Amino acid sequence: MTTLQDLQGRTFPYLRLSVTDLCNFRCQYCLPDGCKDTSHRTAINLDEIRRIATAFASLGTNKIRISGGEPTLRTDFVDILKTIRDVPGIKTVAVTTNGYKMDQRVESWIDAGMTHLNVSIDSLEPAMFERITGHNRLDEILRGIDIAFAKGLPRVKVNSVLLKGMNDKELDRYLDWIKDKPITVRMIELMETGDADTFFQNHHLSGQIIQKQLLERGWIKSLRLENAGPAHEFCHPDYQGRIGLIMPYSKDFCADCNRLRVNSQGELQLCLFAEHGHSLRHLLQSDDQQELLNQRICELLNLKEDKHFLDQGMTGSTRNLSIIGG
Template sequence: MMLRPKFSSLSMIYRNYGAGTQKFATGAKKEPLPSLSDTFGRFHSYLRISLTERCNLRCQYCMPAEGVALSPKSELLTTEEIARIARLFVANGVDKIRLTGGEPTVRRDLIDIIASLKSIEGLETVAMTTNGLVLTRQLVALQRAGLDIINVSLDTLSADKFERITRRKGWDRVMMGIDLGVQLGFNPVKINCVVMKGFNDNEICDFVRLTEEKNVDVRFIEYMPFSGNKWEMEKMVSYKEMVEKIRKRWPDFHALRNGPNDTSKAWKVPGAMGQVGFITSMSEHFCGSCNRLRITADGNLKVCLFGNTEVSLRDAMRAGSSDDDLTALISAAVKRKKKQHAAEPRNLSHLFQRPSMNSVRFYSTRKLSHVDDDGKAKMVDVGGKRVSARTATAMATVKLTFELTKLIRENGLKKGDVLSVAQLAGIVGAKRTSELIPLCHNIVLNSIKVSASLDEGGQCIVLNSVVSCDGKTGVEMEALTAVSVAALTVYDMCKAISHDITISNIMLTGKTGGRSGDYKREEINLRSYDTSPINTEQVTVGAV
């Protein structure tokens, strides 16, 4: 299984929060299938598909005024690939699909996509989240194609403020699109509003007043820390604060009953046509009842919105995978879904820093540590960090031929004992990391351990390293350099016999210490590799 770290765009993030052998259902209610159930008993019946990275607005908390670099069209899912993914998920128990972006209405085949989704037996609901700019032109056709639910993202009821935050005109068109949705019978039209202190928190009651006059569901979303939105704790307005503000105007404002998988906490003003919801992604997370999975525009499956690991269904499909293969891939990813976010949402602020828009794509959720705000390479200043005990472990494998495996086992190579030499080379390489990697600090190391094990059955050498120090920065690069140099040494010693040698699986397997906390790679499967050290040499270093 190929895992690729990547992150979603900010627009996809807010829209995902602001919404819940091919075998087709026959119309009867499907029983939860194990392929979409995780290890915590959560069954995932709700799929969100991002159709595009493009958007026709330039919201200040989402992207720079000039826009961002987008993926080539060839990397995005085609209409047929979207339909295939949808059929597969519905066959495994999904009964609701939401289309998001970017901005989904900029995709020319949107009507065809909706029509193809509605043709899938067993799919009960097709929803869409949009900025509403073109609804007056498209909504009738979208409804005819089968669109069941519409969510409109709107952060202000002021035309001037709309233009200021989106860098585009069009507030009146959005409002007309909402009115058209009400007239067409969407029950209700949902309005997603990200509340930001100092920008639109003074409009909360104005939005609530809309629910008295129209059959709309206004859903207030707590401002979340994602790169590109200049997130600051003081800008967040909590669920509790919003309720208190509304109750000053409507004392009888009261909570409604919620469904088991609802992300929005429903409230209502007595006698109002519509209702109000609160999406408490920061103050009260709802991980325990999460039933959502997400597909990015380029075909990656995300099992958690805050997660940084994705599985490429696009690559698997284009490589010829069968539906059974895809189901197995999806099931394995769902089984790895964690119990909740990596950190409590209310404590996420320390994880996010504003990136340079010139150096990373706008959907990144972290800043590259060795890039400055102008996109230039820099060395990290660790002067303000505290000294702490740090360790890092890494591994690599070197695939051999049968002949090489036999010669190494018998120590029959003319250049000598491959395992011992590779082990020593790895130790030397770790000590010289700062000379090899331009932006690495020269660290005083406490200990370097490198082991080299011959796996005869797998015809490969497994290399492992453990590096430790007491310092202000970590030793991940030293551990990775150790196994990389050791692997290259194996190649150098064996190339006279055969060039059919493959170096692979160079990876960090764990780390401890430092501000980012401990890390352990979970998806490693070493089969029956014997990773016990062979002639292990431990070097305890004073001043390296």
């Protein structure tokens, strides 16, 4: 079996697959005015999703994360889960969601084949959560996590974007929450995007500050698994939960990149902040195109840069993170 490898020798067992650019939250750092111009109606269909998953699995990918926008807004979301679950070679079917109505839906996601869940919770204080996201839905999201555990999901990851002057004093609140819960809270440095440069300047906070606080409290850096995401995780013997830090502005952040992205229009995005994607859609129209599809993916991988250029203020074509799900 061919293994996806770029010119730097990095391999890619992990695909982030966006199935829509539509989102119903109004997060301050992403879509403060709501979702306006989208390509939701022309998103890849179920057969195209199956062909993408099959191609990447045949090239060594074993983990697919379904993202958006907000992927659960698709009416066929459960079918998407089942379709990817049934692709030979795919061992991990992960979902990233804002948690909308999760307390009503998460059981059906698990039944359909979801093995890993990431939920965005940018604050555990209800008023601040509403201020950041534009929604008063924290309680239903927390209920959804409890239901997921009751259903048998062994661990949940929670994403929290670090925002100076907003949620930057909540470390203790998160630590108290995960004391007796198998939750990994991943604190993510705010990344500059084309639509949010001023917000970035006002609210960016380095994850190094949180890392220093964790180390001072006896937290220890964990080993990183092969198909893990970009977070550096920290554990503590007195806590069931973990803290992860995603720091894209840190030195050598891209050195161990292991993930590729396909957006909801069937474009391979070699980096979250690439100038443009590369369309695969013309090779997704029938099953007998798989050999050509595989060949094209391998060819395009030779174009992958060794790093992003965020530190130079170059955000590529990513106007906001809902376009490709982060």
